[in-house]
Amino acid sequence: MMMIGVWILVAMVRLKPDPTTEVWLQPDATTEWRTPIVRGVRLQPDHSDVDRGKQTYMRVGCYQCHGREAQGASTGPRLGPNPLPLAAFTRAVRTPRNDMPPYGAKILSDGELADVYAFAASRARPHQIPK
Amino acid sequence: MDRRSFLKDAAGALAGGAAFGSAAQSEPPQQRQEAETESLTTDRCGADCMVDVVKAVGLEYICANPGSSFRALHESIVNYGGNARPELITCCHEESSVAMAHGFAKIEGRPIGVMAHGTVGLQHAAMAVYNAYCDRVPVYIIVGNTLDATERRPGVEWTHSVQDAASLVRDFSKWDDTPISLEHFAESAVRAYKLAVTPPMGPVLLVADSELQERPLAADFKLRVPKVTPSAAPQGEMAAVTEVAKLLVAAENPVIVADRVARTPAGLASLVELAETLQAGVIDQGGRMNFPSRHPLNQSGQGRAAIGAADVILGLELTDFWGTVNTFRDQLHRSSRSILKPGAKTIAISTRDLAIKANYQDFQRFPDLDLSIAGDAEATLPSLVEAVKRLATADRRRVFAERGKKLAEASQNAHDRARSDAGYAWEASPVTTARLSLELWEAIRHDDWSLASYLNPVSGWPMRLWTFDKHHQFIGGSGGSGIGYTAPASVGAALANKKHGRLTVTIQPDGDLMYAPGILWTAAHHHIPLLLVMHNNRAYHQELMHLQRMANRHNRGVERAHVGTTITDPNIDYAKVAQGLGVYAEGPIENPTDLAPALKRAIAVVKKGEPALVDVVTQPR
Numbered sequence: 001m002m003m004i005g006v007w008i009l010v011a012m013v014r015l016k017p018d019p020t021t022e023v024w025l026q027p028d029a030t031t032e033w034r035t036p037i038v039r040g041v042r043l044q045p046d047h048s049d050v051d052r053g054k055q056t057y058m059r060v061g062c063y064q065c066h067g068r069e070a071q072g073a074s075t076g077p078r079l080g081p082n083p084l085p086l087a088a089f090t091r092a093v094r095t096p097r098n099d100m101p102p103y104g105a106k107i108l109s110d111g112e113l114a115d116v117y118a119f120a121a122s123r124a125r126p127h128q129i130p131k
Numbered sequence: 132m133d134r135r136s137f138l139k140d141a142a143g144a145l146a147g148g149a150a151f152g153s154a155a156q157s158e159p160p161q162q163r164q165e166a167e168t169e170s171l172t173t174d175r176c177g178a179d180c181m182v183d184v185v186k187a188v189g190l191e192y193i194c195a196n197p198g199s200s201f202r203a204l205h206e207s208i209v210n211y212g213g214n215a216r217p218e219l220i221t222c223c224h225e226e227s228s229v230a231m232a233h234g235f236a237k238i239e240g241r242p243i244g245v246m247a248h249g250t251v252g253l254q255h256a257a258m259a260v261y262n263a264y265c266d267r268v269p270v271y272i273i274v275g276n277t278l279d280a281t282e283r284r285p286g287v288e289w290t291h292s293v294q295d296a297a298s299l300v301r302d303f304s305k306w307d308d309t310p311i312s313l314e315h316f317a318e319s320a321v322r323a324y325k326l327a328v329t330p331p332m333g334p335v336l337l338v339a340d341s342e343l344q345e346r347p348l349a350a351d352f353k354l355r356v357p358k359v360t361p362s363a364a365p366q367g368e369m370a371a372v373t374e375v376a377k378l379l380v381a382a383e384n385p386v387i388v389a390d391r392v393a394r395t396p397a398g399l400a401s402l403v404e405l406a407e408t409l410q411a412g413v414i415d416q417g418g419r420m421n422f423p424s425r426h427p428l429n430q431s432g433q434g435r436a437a438i439g440a441a442d443v444i445l446g447l448e449l450t451d452f453w454g455t456v457n458t459f460r461d462q463l464h465r466s467s468r469s470i471l472k473p474g475a476k477t478i479a480i481s482t483r484d485l486a487i488k489a490n491y492q493d494f495q496r497f498p499d500l501d502l503s504i505a506g507d508a509e510a511t512l513p514s515l516v517e518a519v520k521r522l523a524t525a526d527r528r529r530v531f532a533e534r535g536k537k538l539a540e541a542s543q544n545a546h547d548r549a550r551s552d553a554g555y556a557w558e559a560s561p562v563t564t565a566r567l568s569l570e571l572w573e574a575i576r577h578d579d580w581s582l583a584s585y586l587n588p589v590s591g592w593p594m595r596l597w598t599f600d601k602h603h604q605f606i607g608g609s610g611g612s613g614i615g616y617t618a619p620a621s622v623g624a625a626l627a628n629k630k631h632g633r634l635t636v637t638i639q640p641d642g643d644l645m646y647a648p649g650i651l652w653t654a655a656h657h658h659i660p661l662l663l664v665m666h667n668n669r670a671y672h673q674e675l676m677h678l679q680r681m682a683n684r685h686n687r688g689v690e691r692a693h694v695g696t697t698i699t700d701p702n703i704d705y706a707k708v709a710q711g712l713g714v715y716a717e718g719p720i721e722n723p724t725d726l727a728p729a730l731k732r733a734i735a736v737v738k739k740g741e742p743a744l745v746d747v748v749t750q751p752r
Contacts, residue, residue: 061679061689064672064751069556071563073752074590075676078555099461101683126554129569 053119056112060103070120076100080123089117173347177313178207180354181273181339184317185217185244187356188324190271192235192626193217193244194228196255200248200275200291203344217244220626220657223649225252227619229259229334231650232270234583234623237419237606240395242269242327243623249276249296249338257300258613263334264303265493266418266610267391267482269327270334277341278309296338302490305333313343313354321357330364330394330507331482367480367506369514375445375478375502376518380527382443382476384534385411386430388455389508391418391448396602398509399423402447405516408523410535412437417586417594418450420605425546425598427539432549432595439470446479447508452498463684478502480511493611549595561748562723564666567638568592570723571664574730575636580604581628583621584637588666590752593638603633614671615646618663622654625661625742634737639663639744641698641705642671648708654742655713662737664730665705665746667719670697672751705746718746 057063057070065076072078083089093103093113103113181204185193197205208219222228228245235243247253253260253274263270277283277292297307306326310316316339323335367375379385387406393399402422406413412430414437415422422429430437438444438456446452456477459467471477477500484505487494504511523531553565568589576597585608586594599605606624609616621637628635644651644665654661670693678692693699702719709716715736717729726747733743 059690061692064676064679064689067556067559067563067750067752068561069559069563071555071559071565071750072552073564073750074587075752078552096462097460099680101680101689102462103683104686106686107683107688123555126551127557129550129554129557131550 049115049118050122052112053115053117053122056108057116057119060108060112060116062116065100070123080120081125083117083120086114086117089120170347174350175348175352176203176207176344177342177346177348178203178339178344179211180313180348180352181316181320181344182207182212183354184320184356185273186212188271188321188359190217190242190244192220193246193273194220194222194231194623195246196222196225196228196252198246198248198252198275198291199288200250200252200277200341201246201273201339201344202275203341204246204273204275204339207344220653222619222653224647225255226259226615227622227647227650227653229256229263229270229272230616230619231623231626231653233259233263233266233268233609233616234606234620234625235627236263236268236270236332236623237266237620238581238603238624238627242271242324245270245272247272247274248291249274250291250293253296253299253336258611259616259619260300260334260336261303261491262609262611262613262616264305264491264610266607267331267333267486268610269332271324271327272304272334272336273339274336275341275344276309276338279340279342282342297336300334300336302488303334303493305335305486307336307338309338309340310343311340313346316343317354317356321359324359325361329362330510331486332394333486364507364510365482365485365505366514367504367511371502371504372511372514373518375480375504376515376522378443378476378478378502379409379411379445380519380522382411382441383530384441385409385443385445386414386437386441387411387445387447388414388416388438388449389419389421389447390416390450391607392508392512393419393421393602394507394509398512399602401509401512401516405512405519408516408519408531410531410538412441412538414438415594416449416455417605418448418607420599420602420607421447423598423600424594425542425600427542428535429542430538430545432545433541435470439472441475442472443476443478444471446477446481447512448481448483449479450483450493451495452477452479452500453496456498461680476501478504480504480506480508480515482507546595549592553592553596556750558723559750560721560723561668561750562720562726563750564589564752565592565596566723567664567666567726567747567749568596570726570730571636571638572597574727574734575634575662578634579632580634580636581606581624582637583624583635583661584617584639585609588640588672588752589638589749603628603631614640614643617643619647619650619653621661621663622650622659622742625654625659626657629660629740634662634734635660636662636664638666641665641667641669641703644705645698645703648712651709651714651742651744652712658740659742660737660740661742662730662733663709663742663744665718665744666749667703667705667746668749668751669699669702670751672696675751705744709744709746714742714744716744716746718744719748720746721748 070079225247232243276296308319310319327335406428413422415431556563581603625635675696679689682689706716706718729745733745736743
């Protein structure tokens with residue numbers, strides 16, 4: 001069962017390299033975001049996923065509540081660069097428990113959602129504001 | 132001579148053509164003689180007495196767009212009254228007049244006046260009156276009208292007359308009257324002032340009939356003006372206050388929630404004293420400048436979690452107690468649930484029950500309360516503080532001190548987190564509201580500043596990042612969420628701050644400004660120093676999000692949610708708009724690195740006593 005979940009995760013994020021390898025999530029001490037690690041190698045979504053994700057993110061209006069760089073606002077939390085695990089991210093988008101507008105599959109496919117996830121995960125770390 | 136005979140004489144003169152060329156030659160001798168003896172001028176009029184009354188109640192300014200139904204009062208203010216206390220402020224819209232008075236009162240704690248037509252002017256003003264009513268703010272409105280139908284000039288004076296002018300706003304004003312004599316006007320004017328400033332405060336309205344205004348008076352006519360004696364604010368009943376103190380002292384984790392508490396600096400000081408005595412967390416909902424933003428006991432950043440963990444919740448002048456202790460989910464099927472932990476006690480001290488009306492539903496859902504006190508929170512706080520001090524034993528004080536340490540740590544963590552969060556998308560264009568807020572803070576922090584805008588449109592960043600510790604530094608929001616409030620209320624607040632030498636700033640939403648941008652001209656014309664920093668997200672963004680909610684709920688996607696909700700194509704050049712209205716302006720700024728120098732230049736203009744605007748193209752929230 002766990003392996004099925006991993007398969008889905010890998011397929012949706014379109015991670016490279018080989019998605020058949022075992023993947024698990026580890027906290028990242030520097031960025032806090034949970035990055036998939038495969039045999040000690042951090043996996044990053046490729047640029048095309050991020051670019052498509054940005055287009056989708058803008059088209060379906062995520063930015064209206066979460067900001068154009070997914071930085072968050074009073075209307076929606078920050079989404080990147082350390083997003084929720086994908087399964088939780090997907091649940092929050094499809095069947096939000098709060099006031100967020102639900103994004104059904106008719107208006108945001110699983111592939112598009114994965115692209116948005118990749119876009120959120122690729123956001124820059126924060127600028128350090130001097131005290 | 133009364134006005135009727137005065138007018139009949141004048142009409143006779145005109146009908147006879149006494150003053151108009153050859154027609155006079157055919158006039159019968161008797162009529163010509165009457166016209167020659169007719170008095171067409173007077174040295175005193177009823178409006179002069181009205182000005183005496185207005186001066187007696189102490190209205191410093193009167194904001195008005197000119198109107199014939201109060202022409203005599205207008206003339207008396209500027210000539211008989213010397214255009215000083217009150218000074219006439221020229222507004223381009225009655226909604227602006229009332230909102231200016233609203234903003235002024237929130238700084239000064241007392242009303243200024245508004246004049247308007249009893250018909251079309253009050254119709255324009257109505258939304259702003261509703262805002263002031265919901266916000267419990269005193270505004271003193273005088274409207275002109277001509278009740279006697281036989282005295283009305285044909286045409287427009289009829290369309291500008293009404294049987295009961297005040298009925299338009301009676302549902303959302305505190306009191307009104309239509310005096311039928313000058314003595315009646317004087318008494319009602321003083322009564323109106325007294326009621327307006329007695330908590331719960333609110334807008335009041337007097338109808339100044341044109342016959343009363345224009346009535347000629349003998350030079351030695353004296354009008355008795357009653358003594359102006361504002362009432363002390365109603366204080367909570369002492370036995371009930373003691374009961375509240377017992378609950379607070381015994382509580383392990385009390386939370387104080389404040390909304391429209393601090394009417395004056397004394398209210399802020401009292402709330403700090405109560406919180407420090409108890410070492411209790413305070414959640415400031417922002418209806419007023421209630422509690423210092425960086426105070427270690429400020430737990431506003433932990434709002435719902437703090438309430439959920441509390442065993443006693445003290446709500447002070449809450450607009451919405453129910454909404455404070457419940458969540459509400461706006462989905463296809465609406466639902467709600469309590470966030471209170473079992474057994475938690477809820478206490479309200481508020482004037483809400485002292486002034487409630489039926490029609491407009493600003494009173495919110497009915498809350499379950501364990502103890503409710505009808506009284507002004509600011510006036511009640513000193514008694515509550517004393518009662519808490521009497522009841523707090525040494526053991527309890529040790530518990531309080533331990534609690535305070537944890538709260539201080541949580542408060543510091545929240546502030547650190549806010550500064551970290553503000554750094555995300557720092558270089559983004561459009562500019563983030565966090566960066567806008569921090570750049571503005573850096574530009575003003577060493578001045579005696581006052582922020583006149585509400586915080587929701589910019590995600591509350593100023594309250595998370597700035598150090599608010601003085602009452603005049605924040606004035607809360609509109610009350611009724613009627614858009615078009617921020618710009619004129621900011622100008623009103625700036626007018627009040629002017630004599631104190633304060634630097635007034637506002638983060639100005641674009642949609643709000645477009646309701647009545649003429650207020651910028653008013654600021655320029657009257658040399659009112661105010662820095663407006665545009666939060667130009669090019670949308671009525673709250674409504675855009677509602678459209679998104681509907682579109683997604685109906686499985687149609689958000690691609691058309693911008694239709695009717697955005698302010699683009701063409702983009703509005705607010706700098707040009709402001710410049711055209713006589714205001715120094717820069718922008719649009721899209722590169723965040725351009726913001727700090729632009730703010731510096733604009734603040735230099737404001738410090739010279741003039742308004743300035745910096746247009747910043749921003750992220751949605």
